[in-house]
Amino acid sequence: MRQVAVVGVGMTKFGVSEKDQLEMFSEAAMEAINESNLKPKDIQALCLGNAVGGLSEGQTVIASHAAAEIGLQGIPATRFEGACASGTMAVRDAFIWVASGYYDIVLAAGTERQTVSGTPFATRIMNTGAHHFYESPTGITFPGMFAMMAHMYSYKYGIPLQKLKEQMAMVAVKNHKMGALNPKAQFQKEITIEDVFNSIMIATPLQLYDCCPISDGAAAAIITSADVAKKLTDKPVYIAGVGQGCAGGLSTQRDYTRLIARESSAKQAYQMAGLTSQDIDVCELHDCFTIAEIVATEGLGFFDFGDGSAAVERGDTQIGGKVAINPSGGLKAKGHPVGATGVAQIYEIANQLRGNCGPRQVEGAKVGMTDTMGGPFASVGNIILKRGW
Amino acid sequence: MDYKLTFLKYRDTLKKNKLLGLKCNQCDAYTAPPRKVCRECGSEDMEIVTLSGKGEIQTFTVVYVPPEGFESPFVVAMAKLDEGPWVMGNIEGVDPKNITMDIIGRRVTVSYKELPSDKISGGERIALTFSFLD
Numbered sequence: 225m226r227q228v229a230v231v232g233v234g235m236t237k238f239g240v241s242e243k244d245q246l247e248m249f250s251e252a253a254m255e256a257i258n259e260s261n262l263k264p265k266d267i268q269a270l271c272l273g274n275a276v277g278g279l280s281e282g283q284t285v286i287a288s289h290a291a292a293e294i295g296l297q298g299i300p301a302t303r304f305e306g307a308c309a310s311g312t313m314a315v316r317d318a319f320i321w322v323a324s325g326y327y328d329i330v331l332a333a334g335t336e337r338q339t340v341s342g343t344p345f346a347t348r349i350m351n352t353g354a355h356h357f358y359e360s361p362t363g364i365t366f367p368g369m370f371a372m373m374a375h376m377y378s379y380k381y382g383i384p385l386q387k388l389k390e391q392m393a394m395v396a397v398k399n400h401k402m403g404a405l406n407p408k409a410q411f412q413k414e415i416t417i418e419d420v421f422n423s424i425m426i427a428t429p430l431q432l433y434d435c436c437p438i439s440d441g442a443a444a445a446i447i448t449s450a451d452v453a454k455k456l457t458d459k460p461v462y463i464a465g466v467g468q469g470c471a472g473g474l475s476t477q478r479d480y481t482r483l484i485a486r487e488s489s490a491k492q493a494y495q496m497a498g499l500t501s502q503d504i505d506v507c508e509l510h511d512c513f514t515i516a517e518i519v520a521t522e523g524l525g526f527f528d529f530g531d532g533s534a535a536v537e538r539g540d541t542q543i544g545g546k547v548a549i550n551p552s553g554g555l556k557a558k559g560h561p562v563g564a565t566g567v568a569q570i571y572e573i574a575n576q577l578r579g580n581c582g583p584r585q586v587e588g589a590k591v592g593m594t595d596t597m598g599g600p601f602a603s604v605g606n607i608i609l610k611r612g613w
Numbered sequence: 614m615d616y617k618l619t620f621l622k623y624r625d626t627l628k629k630n631k632l633l634g635l636k637c638n639q640c641d642a643y644t645a646p647p648r649k650v651c652r653e654c655g656s657e658d659m660e661i662v663t664l665s666g667k668g669e670i671q672t673f674t675v676v677y678v679p680p681e682g683f684e685s686p687f688v689v690a691m692a693k694l695d696e697g698p699w700v701m702g703n704i705e706g707v708d709p710k711n712i713t714m715d716i717i718g719r720r721v722t723v724s725y726k727e728l729p730s731d732k733i734s735g736g737e738r739i740a741l742t743f744s745f746l747d
Contacts, residue, residue, distance in 0.1 A: 279733070348680035352733065357620045358646035359701045361728050361738040363676060363683040371674035372691060379672070379717050428675040428712070474691060475646055475699050480672065 225323040229453035229460035232260030238559030239410040241440035248442035249335035250293040256444035270301040273311030273334030274563040307598030311566025312605030318447040334564035335442035353599035355473035370513040371427040373480040381530040391533040392514035393420035403557025405584040410559030439559035443567035460612035465497030485604040486523040493606040501525030508569035509595035511554040548586040569594035618647035635659040645698035666723040668692040702741030720746040
């Protein structure tokens with residue numbers, strides 16, 4: 225396989241959008257294409273992450289419609305779907321397609337518009353991520369799945385639930401603090417632990433501020449061979465390693481604190497990169513709920529299993545701590561337009577490595593990592609990026 | 614090999630209050646909910662068995678913000694059946710507001726409830742229900 229780089233990235237502001245999935249996609253895509261000093265005609269394939277566009281906006285064959293928005297015809301345009309991991313899957317496949325030598329320039333992107341569905345139907349749509357016969361009819365929600373993770377974490381590690389809830393609230397406070405520094409974040413305001421505890425209950429023990437919002441947004445990245453990248457930019461960001469793993473519904477998994485899909489995916493990415501968790505300076509990971517960030521920091525190897533919650537309290541996950549986690553504000557504050565999230569993580573890491581992040585910059589960051597998890601802990605993708613200059 | 618225990622057969626039997634699962638002829642492990650191969654060894658060589666319908670709560674949540682078509686609050690839990698498999702269900706016969714972590718480890722018996730279909734459910738729905746034994 226040959227060396228592959230991210231040349232340019234683009235992203236809409238996340239939040240509530242009047243634009244549809246295709247309009248948002250085209251804004252992010254053209255930003256990435258323009259930043260890469262390319263024209264749409266240079267794009268040889270489109271990999272598009274989109275989770276629920278068929279249900280939320282009644283738009284299927286979305287990758288082809290998206291390609292047409294930016295004047296692409298005749299090239300392969302493919303949708304990737306793994307719920308919240310869809311965008312990372314698109315980037316990973318774009319990487320493999322270029323690394324193999326089959327294509328030189330691929331556009332990887334993600335787009336999603338979920339606010340238009342309203343909370344009850346958006347929640348029903350996300351409920352389809354569980355097994356449709358054996359799990360969804362219980363009314364299980366996405367917050368509910370992670371709520372069951374939180375109770376299991378508290379029980380398994382003997383951490384009193386109230387103590388764990390305080391540590392979870394610290395995740396929300398940290399990520400809102402970062403989001404306040406990100407002009408593309410859905411929530412750009414700081415919150416307190418009291419705000420978390422005073423918010424409404426969503427699914428015990430998760431309260432409103434333990435949860436990421438329902439969001440609209442798009443993101444894009446131009447993936448090329450290193451040879452092409454060197455001609456387009458003096459700051460190519462190399463893709464050092466990728467991973468992807470799956471698991472079935474919650475009934476097929478037993479320990480929601482040790483996720484099969486993530487541990488497999490992260491191992492693949494670290495092995496390909498020849499790196500360990502110790503080498504990661506900055507990580508954008510899947511904090512769809514506060515407990516999810518804690519469990520992810522353990523699964524990616526930053527902290528011992530059962531220590532991730534205490535690590536938050538120690539400040540180990542802040543900028544300047546052991547590893548900077550979610551300097552963009554994460555899904556929690558930046559927002560979580562499901563299919564776009566994984567690509568938006570690439571956007572943040574590429575900008576962190578290039579030193580473009582202003583007040584939320586992780587100084588001297590040389591190696592970064594992304595992590596997204598879709599469905600009932602059922603689909604995980606990881607990408608490791610490093611400076612190519 | 615034909616799909617041994619289809620959802621349709623599982624559902625119709627569950628409506629007679631019998632919880633079906635699969636027992637592996639190669640490794641003796643039990644698989645539930647049904648699937649094509651044994652969850653332990655991957656063999657297709659399984660037979661349909663009636664499970665005890667008793668188990669122990671492993672984790673849970675009380676859902677306050679429900680999907681369309683559901684009324685909250687309600688309790689969703691994972692139970693480990695005595696034969697080994699884990700299944701998802703709703704804890705019934707309790708006030709959801711009184712549910713705390715003390716229920717982890719409590720013994721339950723399994724039954725079912727029928728739900729109306731919606732446009733994306735792929736037909737009639739059925740959910741397992743759990744009732745405390747002690």
